[in-house]
Amino acid sequence: MDSALGTFKEFSKNGLGTPLLLIMMFSMMIVPLPPFALDLVFTFNIALALIIILVSIYTLRPLDFAVFPTVLLVATMLRLALNVASTRVVLINGHTGTGAAGNVIESFGNFVVGGNYAVGFVIFAILVIINFVVVTKGAGRVSEVSARFTLDAMPGKQMAIDADLNSGLISQEDALQRREDISNEADFYGSMDGASKFVRGDAIAGILIIFINIIGGLTIGMAQHNLSFEVATQNYLLLSIGDGLVAQIPSLLLSTATAIIVTRVSASQNMGATVVNQIFRDKRVWYITASIIGGMGLIPGMPNVVFLMIAGICLFFAKMTSTIAQAKENAAEDVDEVNESSTSPEEVELSWRDMQTVDVIRLEVGYRLISLVDKEQQGELIGRIKGVRKKVSQDLGFLLQPVHIRDNLDLPANNYRIVIQGVTEGEGEVFTDRELAINPGNVSGKIDGIATKDPAFEMEAIWIEPGQRDQAQTLGYTVVDPSTVVATHLSKILRESAHYFLGYEETKQLLDSLAEKSPQLVEDLVPKTLPMSTVVKVMQNLLQEGVPIKDIRTIVETLADAANTSQNADALTSIVRIALRRAIVQEINGMRKDLSVFTLSPKLEQLLQKTIHEGPDNYFALEPTLAEKMQDSVRDLAQQQEAVGLPPVLLVTSGLRMMLSKLFKTSVNNLHILSFDEIPESKRINITASVGEQNDAIQQLSTTAA
Numbered sequence: 001m002d003s004a005l006g007t008f009k010e011f012s013k014n015g016l017g018t019p020l021l022l023i024m025m026f027s028m029m030i031v032p033l034p035p036f037a038l039d040l041v042f043t044f045n046i047a048l049a050l051i052i053i054l055v056s057i058y059t060l061r062p063l064d065f066a067v068f069p070t071v072l073l074v075a076t077m078l079r080l081a082l083n084v085a086s087t088r089v090v091l092i093n094g095h096t097g098t099g100a101a102g103n104v105i106e107s108f109g110n111f112v113v114g115g116n117y118a119v120g121f122v123i124f125a126i127l128v129i130i131n132f133v134v135v136t137k138g139a140g141r142v143s144e145v146s147a148r149f150t151l152d153a154m155p156g157k158q159m160a161i162d163a164d165l166n167s168g169l170i171s172q173e174d175a176l177q178r179r180e181d182i183s184n185e186a187d188f189y190g191s192m193d194g195a196s197k198f199v200r201g202d203a204i205a206g207i208l209i210i211f212i213n214i215i216g217g218l219t220i221g222m223a224q225h226n227l228s229f230e231v232a233t234q235n236y237l238l239l240s241i242g243d244g245l246v247a248q249i250p251s252l253l254l255s256t257a258t259a260i261i262v263t264r265v266s267a268s269q270n271m272g273a274t275v276v277n278q279i280f281r282d283k284r285v286w287y288i289t290a291s292i293i294g295g296m297g298l299i300p301g302m303p304n305v306v307f308l309m310i311a312g313i314c315l316f317f318a319k320m321t322s323t324i325a326q327a328k329e330n331a332a333e334d335v336d337e338v339n340e341s342s343t344s345p346e347e348v349e350l351s352w353r354d355m356q357t358v359d360v361i362r363l364e365v366g367y368r369l370i371s372l373v374d375k376e377q378q379g380e381l382i383g384r385i386k387g388v389r390k391k392v393s394q395d396l397g398f399l400l401q402p403v404h405i406r407d408n409l410d411l412p413a414n415n416y417r418i419v420i421q422g423v424t425e426g427e428g429e430v431f432t433d434r435e436l437a438i439n440p441g442n443v444s445g446k447i448d449g450i451a452t453k454d455p456a457f458e459m460e461a462i463w464i465e466p467g468q469r470d471q472a473q474t475l476g477y478t479v480v481d482p483s484t485v486v487a488t489h490l491s492k493i494l495r496e497s498a499h500y501f502l503g504y505e506e507t508k509q510l511l512d513s514l515a516e517k518s519p520q521l522v523e524d525l526v527p528k529t530l531p532m533s534t535v536v537k538v539m540q541n542l543l544q545e546g547v548p549i550k551d552i553r554t555i556v557e558t559l560a561d562a563a564n565t566s567q568n569a570d571a572l573t574s575i576v577r578i579a580l581r582r583a584i585v586q587e588i589n590g591m592r593k594d595l596s597v598f599t600l601s602p603k604l605e606q607l608l609q610k611t612i613h614e615g616p617d618n619y620f621a622l623e624p625t626l627a628e629k630m631q632d633s634v635r636d637l638a639q640q641q642e643a644v645g646l647p648p649v650l651l652v653t654s655g656l657r658m659m660l661s662k663l664f665k666t667s668v669n670n671l672h673i674l675s676f677d678e679i680p681e682s683k684r685i686n687i688t689a690s691v692g693e694q695n696d697a698i699q700q701l702s703t704t705a706a
């Protein structure tokens with residue numbers, strides 16, 4: 001037994017079970033079966049129908065039997081294949097007697113017909129009417145309505161899940177499971193809507209097949225085998241009715257199973273327990289029923305004994321219902337007393353476990369973008385995000401936290417949002433059925449589509465149809481798919497926000513990794529020379545200024561040497577930058593020997609030196625007008641540098657570099673600010689312009705302020 005079960009499981013595991021079953025069914029339609037084989041397969045068909053209806057009854061909820069539509073199709077095909085096989089045997093060998101098609105068909109025919117073929121035909125017709133008109137039609141209608149309402153309710157259910165998740169009632173894992181259940185439920189009822197058509201078609205086929213068997217059998221028996229009308233009727237009518245009954249009984253069982261599945265509620269409850277609990281919930285129902293039936297039993301001429309017997313049974317159930325209800329009330333009171341005595345006020349209030357932590361990195365998507373992050377729908381975005389996280393981590397020098405992805409029904413359907421530590425850092429709109437054609441500035445023509453801007457770099461772009469891709473590339477556009485748009489935007493924000501991702505734990509991991517190779521170096525730095533908080537701040541300053549921390553050994557050695565002269569994180573950051581100057585300049589300028597820069601005019605530099613406000617965080621006490629003019633001038637010079645293919649670099653003294661970096665960080669894109677100490681000896685400096693000398697307004701303000 002165990003070996004047979006193991007063989008069956010092995011066949012199913014290898015994907016051979018279903019193909020073999022289909023081959024067997026189609027073989028039954030083509031290859032003639034002997035009577036014994038027909039008996040065997042007919043019996044198996046009845047057993048299969050009983051198994052299916054019992055599984056439907058004991059299944060707690062419809063989704064627990066989600067494979068039912070497929071099973072229903074296979075069972076229907078098996079029954080139709082049996083009809084074809086039995087019809088062949090009946091028409092070929094029916095003239096030999098009522099046992100021509102096996103004992104099962106003969107037994108069903110004799111038992112039900114009982115010597116009266118008209119009665120047998122009427123019983124068969126009643127079974128078909130019950131199956132076709134009542135059960136199948138009703139189940140089909142319920143399936144159709146359930147499928148429509150389930151699909152309509154999906155957005156509301158998704159919103160309810162998000163609300164429960166945001167309020168802390170459920171965990172992230174519970175939310176994912178509930179979303180999966182909603183999707184499976186919609187798929188199940190949609191499949192059941194189609195599967196009910198199998199049952200309906202099978203009922204129609206049963207009616208047609210019995211008429212074909214009767215008419216064809218009489219014709220063949222009398223015309224080819226010279227049987228009398230009475231003998232032909234006896235043989236072929238009994239075989240046809242027996243064949244029809246053997247097929248209709250499993251069909252009726254499967255129709256009933258379909259109705260049971262689609263009419264039960266989605267709650268995880270045993271159907272028998274649910275029926276008992278709800279029918280025996282109110283004793284008044286049974287008392288009223290007992291009174292009515294008992295009153296009818298007292299009327300002269302009525303079947304008094306039967307009515308009074310049923311009234312007594314109803315009174316018994318009424319008493320039993322009253323006892324059950326009283327027991328439930330007593331149990332509820334006991335539970336309330338236990339809860340009141342064992343639960344303190346502190347236990348019912350909020351605790352720290354109820355507080356939801358903020359995701360460090362989160363990507364939220366509208367419902368139309370769910371396909372981009374759904375593996376079952378071949379979504380590519382998850383793979384792209386993993387690649388982005390790996391690449392950015394390698395470039396920055398430490399491991400970024402995972403990107404948490406969730407759907408947000410509050411967002412427009414095509415929008416996404418990138419959230420860093422609970423704060424929205426970027427958002428955009430993408431169309432899953434289109435591609436983004438980005439204008440790099442030198443396109444040779446226009447193309448039809450939805451005008452927009454690239455969310456990452458705010459370049460002019462157009463959402464085009466996939467079929468326009470070749471045309472757009474010919475015109476000079478850069479064409480990318482929706483997943484690449486989101487991944488590129490995410491990569492840019494991760495790099496810009498890198499300093500938010502490095503904390504105590506990440507810094508400790510970096511130092512522990514270095515300690516495996518240089519234990520004494522790390523031991524001398526933390527905590528002997530510098531506290532961990534200062535080391536973390538220096539690392540964050542470097543990342544905020546776009547400097548990777550991959551060379552952790554050089555950074556730690558520099559901090560260990562410089563800690564004796566200063567404990568200020570900003571001052572230590574400047575010293576570390578000098579130690580990393582070759583890597584910093586190479587990242588900016590590549591392998592070019594000449595470094596083209598622009599500087600500050602002497603008067604402006606002197607003015608800035610005088611306006612430095614000393615304190616924990618140094619800053620410029622500048623007039624707003626002068627600061628605005630400086631930003632405009634630096635922005636113009638930076639754009640001139642970029643126009644000729646050179647990186648925009650502002651070269652200043654070391655005392656001004658960090659404060660100017662903070663001043664121009666958000667106002668001038670792609671600007672690199674270096675101090676004279678950060679230029680490697682191997683580089684030749686080429687000064688292209690000076691901020692303030694070419695701007696009369698800045699010169700005048702500088703002179704006035706001085």
